[in-house]
Amino acid sequence: MGVRIEGGGAVSIAEFFNMGGYAFYVWGSYGVTVLVFVVEILMVKHKRKSALQQVRLMREAGE
Amino acid sequence: MNQLTVFNLLVLVIRRDLLLAMRRRADVMTILVFFILVVSLFPLGVGPEMDMLRKMAPGVLWVAALLASMLSLGRLFSADYLDGTLEQMMLAPQSLSMLVLGKMIAHWVVSGLPLVLMAPVLGLQFDMSGQALLVLMLGLLLGTPILSMLGAIGAALTLGLRGGGVLLSLLVLPLCIPVLIFGSGAVEAVASGLSVVSNLSLIAALLVLCLVFTPWVTAQALRISME
Amino acid sequence: MAINWFKYSAPTTFYGLAGRLVPWFAVPAALLFALGLYIGFFVAPVDAVQGEAYRIIFIHVPASILSMFLYLIMAGYAALGLIFNTRLSSMMATALAPTGALFAFISLWTGALWGKPMWGAWWVWDARLTSELILLFLYFGFIALHASIDDARRADRAAALLAIVGSVNVPIIYFSVKWWNTLHQGSTIKFTGTSMHVAMQQAMFVTLLACWMYAVAVTLLRVRSIILERERNTQWVSELKEAGL
Numbered sequence: 001m002g003v004r005i006e007g008g009g010a011v012s013i014a015e016f017f018n019m020g021g022y023a024f025y026v027w028g029s030y031g032v033t034v035l036v037f038v039v040e041i042l043m044v045k046h047k048r049k050s051a052l053q054q055v056r057l058m059r060e061a062g063e
Numbered sequence: 064m065n066q067l068t069v070f071n072l073l074v075l076v077i078r079r080d081l082l083l084a085m086r087r088r089a090d091v092m093t094i095l096v097f098f099i100l101v102v103s104l105f106p107l108g109v110g111p112e113m114d115m116l117r118k119m120a121p122g123v124l125w126v127a128a129l130l131a132s133m134l135s136l137g138r139l140f141s142a143d144y145l146d147g148t149l150e151q152m153m154l155a156p157q158s159l160s161m162l163v164l165g166k167m168i169a170h171w172v173v174s175g176l177p178l179v180l181m182a183p184v185l186g187l188q189f190d191m192s193g194q195a196l197l198v199l200m201l202g203l204l205l206g207t208p209i210l211s212m213l214g215a216i217g218a219a220l221t222l223g224l225r226g227g228g229v230l231l232s233l234l235v236l237p238l239c240i241p242v243l244i245f246g247s248g249a250v251e252a253v254a255s256g257l258s259v260v261s262n263l264s265l266i267a268a269l270l271v272l273c274l275v276f277t278p279w280v281t282a283q284a285l286r287i288s289m290e
Numbered sequence: 291m292a293i294n295w296f297k298y299s300a301p302t303t304f305y306g307l308a309g310r311l312v313p314w315f316a317v318p319a320a321l322l323f324a325l326g327l328y329i330g331f332f333v334a335p336v337d338a339v340q341g342e343a344y345r346i347i348f349i350h351v352p353a354s355i356l357s358m359f360l361y362l363i364m365a366g367y368a369a370l371g372l373i374f375n376t377r378l379s380s381m382m383a384t385a386l387a388p389t390g391a392l393f394a395f396i397s398l399w400t401g402a403l404w405g406k407p408m409w410g411a412w413w414v415w416d417a418r419l420t421s422e423l424i425l426l427f428l429y430f431g432f433i434a435l436h437a438s439i440d441d442a443r444r445a446d447r448a449a450a451l452l453a454i455v456g457s458v459n460v461p462i463i464y465f466s467v468k469w470w471n472t473l474h475q476g477s478t479i480k481f482t483g484t485s486m487h488v489a490m491q492q493a494m495f496v497t498l499l500a501c502w503m504y505a506v507a508v509t510l511l512r513v514r515s516i517i518l519e520r521e522r523n524t525q526w527v528s529e530l531k532e533a534g535l
Contacts, residue, residue, distance in 0.1 A: 016331075020342035025407050029346045029400040030327075033353075036392050037504065043388070044511045051518035052532055059528040216455060220448045224438050233434060234452060237427040238459050241466035248470065269462070280455060287447040 076165025120189035121250035175207030219284035326496030360390035368450035380446035
């Protein structure tokens with residue numbers, strides 16, 4: 001099972017993940033990036049939840 | 064009421080602030096002591112090896128000066144704010160920018176100038192050459208007013224806020240980085256033979272820029288904070 | 291498009307528009323990321339000098355560019371809010387700040403992870419990385435100042451002034467850091483040797499676009515929450531279906 005790349009021959013999945021020995025750096029970079037995106041989206045969702053909660057409280061206080 | 068000329072107004076504000084500062088001489092001394100203390104911490108932290116200290120000296124002295132002049136910025140407007148004088152100043156027909164400039168100058172005299180005078184003494188602790196000390200003083204002389212002026216913007220924005228002092232430093236220190244770079248760069252240029260004058264003139268250019276813009280910006284910041 | 295744009299400068303109408311726009315940015319963002327990374331990892335060849343590690347640039351460079359771009363946009367919206375007194379502009383500025391700061395962080399993190407195998411140190415005081423760090427501080431300052439002021443109007447306007455002062459300073463800071471870096475003969479993180487292979491450029495452009503669309507999507511989402519918080523005592527908000535009944 002291999003991955004065909006146009007710049008050279010096919011590489012195995014294992015070699016792909018190894019990134020020529022730089023696996024830690026490359027996946028560390030993209031891993032943290034994905035993490036940051038996920039965290040950000042979660043934070044925005046949380047913000048929306050608490051905003052809606054505040055709206056509810058406000059409405060109840062007004063009634 | 065006499066129509067105050069701009070210059071008279073400036074002198075009036077400076078004299079008033081200096082008078083108030085002189086009544087609390089301890090504040091001036093604290094800044095100086097802090098400066099000396101911070102500078103002394105570095106050799107204690109990195110060891111007494113003279114070669115390394117000599118190389119570090121310009122940076123250490125400049126960073127310490129930066130931090131020390133941040134200390135008193137919180138007080139720039141807060142006293143007047145608390146007793147209502149600031150509001151009166153803002154209602155006065157005279158230019159608020161001029162008033163602010165006066166306060167900045169007074170702040171520099173009290174907080175910046177002592178550092179300029181103290182720095183050579185501390186520079187000797189780091190075995191700096193006479194020429195290096197001179198360039199250090201010149202740089203600080205041109206640079207510390209910039210710190211006061213940029214700091215005033217921060218002080219105006221954070222007027223009356225809790226956690227004011229630290230927040231103020233967080234806001235102002237990044238803006239002061241160019242002055243730091245050119246100031247310590249000038250001193251290093253003495254040793255490496257590069258152009259001292261270009262560094263110092265860059266600081267002078269920044270000083271002029273600040274003189275032109277910061278009083279007005281600070282006045283706007285005051286209006287925002289006081290509404 | 292002959293839409294009356296000013297209609298959308300009211301939080302009321304913008305709330306709905308933003309909600310409808312989000313998927314139009316979020317979905318393409320995901321697709322473009324996939325495409326960009328495909329090109330970057332499978333089409334672009336191995337770099338002669340840097341081996342596989344260079345592939346970090348497909349996220350590092352867009353993150354850097356976006357962090358600076360978002361700061362300017364943020365300052366622009368903040369200035370609009372300050373000058374024209376439009377609430378929504380200030381809300382947009384507040385919404386942009388966290389995203390910009392996070393991109394600055396990604397830029398720094400990926401820059402460090404790129405620097406370590408290439409130049410041997412986790413942090414090289416490269417002019418661009420150092421300027422990026424200072425930019426992060428400027429973002430923190432904006433966010434901190436806004437958060438410290440209780441009165442929303444004062445917070446908006448004070449932070450706006452800070453953002454404007456910061457923007458003016460950014461070129462000065464960048465120039466001084468660049469000068470400082472050359473003086474101390476620091477390293478410069480850039481592509482050495484041959485110019486970039488076409489596929490590398492393509493990949494970077496696609497991921498840049500992806501990051502931008504992601505930023506727009508997240509900011510629109512965030513500004514909706516900000517609108518809700520700020521306008522919570524208005525009638526239109528209390529009548530919203532999302533808030534339950």
